Amino acid sequence: MDLEITKKNGAKYRLSDYGIVKDIIVESPEVILRRRQVPGRPGAIDYGMDYGDKRIKVAFKFKHEHNIDYANLRDELYGFLLDEDSYFIQEKRSKDEWRYEFVDFGQAPINNYGLAGHNVSGYGWHVRLENAITPEQVVKGGEIELVFVTAGLPFGETTYTTMDLHSTGYDENLDVYGTADNIDFDYTNYSFTTSTFTIWNAGNAAVQPETMYVVITVRGLTAAKSFTIRNNSTGDVFTITKALSSDTLVLNGIKPTVNGINVFRNTNMQAISIKPGFNSFTLSGGTFSSVDIDFRFYYK
Template identity: 30%
Template sequence: MNHLKRYDQAIFYNENMQKINTKDLVFSNLRMPSIPFENQWSGGEDGIAPVFVGANYQQRPITLDVKMFSVDVPDYYLLQSEMFSIFGYNTPFYIVKKYEKGKRYRAILDSNFEIERIDPMYGTAELTFITESLPFAESTGTTQDIQRDGINANSELWGFGMGLQSDPFALQYTFDVNEEEGFRVFNAGNVPIHPFEKDFKMTIKNIVNARGMVQIRNQRNMDYIRITDNDIKSSDVFVFDGANITKNGLNALRKTDRTFIGLEPGYNRFEIYHCDSATLEFDFRYYYR
């Protein structure tokens, strides 16, 4: 069976990104269409031509053939039970393509399956999954992995086709900045990042001489956040993590204008206002259609 492993096209991980043991299984013929979508139109009545106003993404199906190899007849039934246990109907997985190890798809089983027994020790089945939460691929690593370790060609966190650049400015995600001093944050994915839908955390600390507020603006899309707090010390740490905002670990939504920052693909230019200086850390994943 070992010589067949070179045809393996998928690796499975649990929710904690621990590799699932599938040593007696070979996955092949991976089918993944482009993301399904539904166009949205306005008008189309009373002789008015319909106008395209956008599209809504839908969940993406992923289909794989699996070959099951056992050493004897009793082992066949043990392996069959193991497959039923691994691929439970309510178990989320991360599916990683063998040749794109830096990207992962969060998915769940979309239908039951039946193992076709080809001979006493060999069976096949078709597994159909569907993406859960988002239809996009996401980077396995985050930008703070790059900040800490750079991009290691031997690491399974990164790979070709991920939009990564060797430009030093594209590898920096922690910044010590002065007021109105521009700096750039690079989103290597081809999908905009909205903090309510995707992994995105921004930490603001070491704030010096805040004047009743601190504002950070993304000049690329004009998104901004504003901290409205008359008692900001340099030891305070503000974290914008998705929809959650904290100050020193305590809820701080009321200390802001209740606005949030997103990122466009490519470089996003930021500026900070109403303080002399601060440290900003950006920790997010890249997303791909």
């Protein structure tokens, strides 16, 4: 198994280049119950729940040849693991168990099964390192535990969007798509010319436009008075009350624009969420040339 780290500047690091990832524990998001106890009443009043942080714990062993190399390698790990900015991590595994033989210091350990680490999924997490790194030096190596905590959303987020999937279709040879993404091979279309259509959200968390990436683009839009986008599966309705003529409407999260100009005041001030699974859409009130539904999949 392996862990790939991608910094905001695009720099990538793999822990397998420095040693062995012994275990990766991906916890569920914290569950924060909203309850109130009332004196004289048995039990508690349930007001629902919220998601807290998610933690990813990594047991890691790095290898050194000479005693002085231990300090050099330790400090190199500190250099890219400790960062003021958050970064993106992805879990990688092979189909079978990895076994290694070590080489000289500065060279990557050899996986003697010749197995490459692939994405378990096409998603990862935006995180910060939560714990101080406290290495324990052992014979020709050091062992550490890394504890990452999500920075922002406690959900996994795909590196690709639905329009990427629409362009390529699902291809197991493309490493961007993982083996656990829940993609429906029959529903990889996210661009339409019809006023009714159905899309598939492969994630198990609803896409909320206030905090998650979702962009709906309607091109060549003409409407006399108003135009409506309805997600029948969630009941969400977005309406723009404005005459349109071969315009481009973009609903970027909660921000609507027409030809790049903000038109929030000319709408019903609502947005479109996307639930897990199938979502049925209806567009009405005008004509258009195409509509794209672009979003990422999110996983608990």
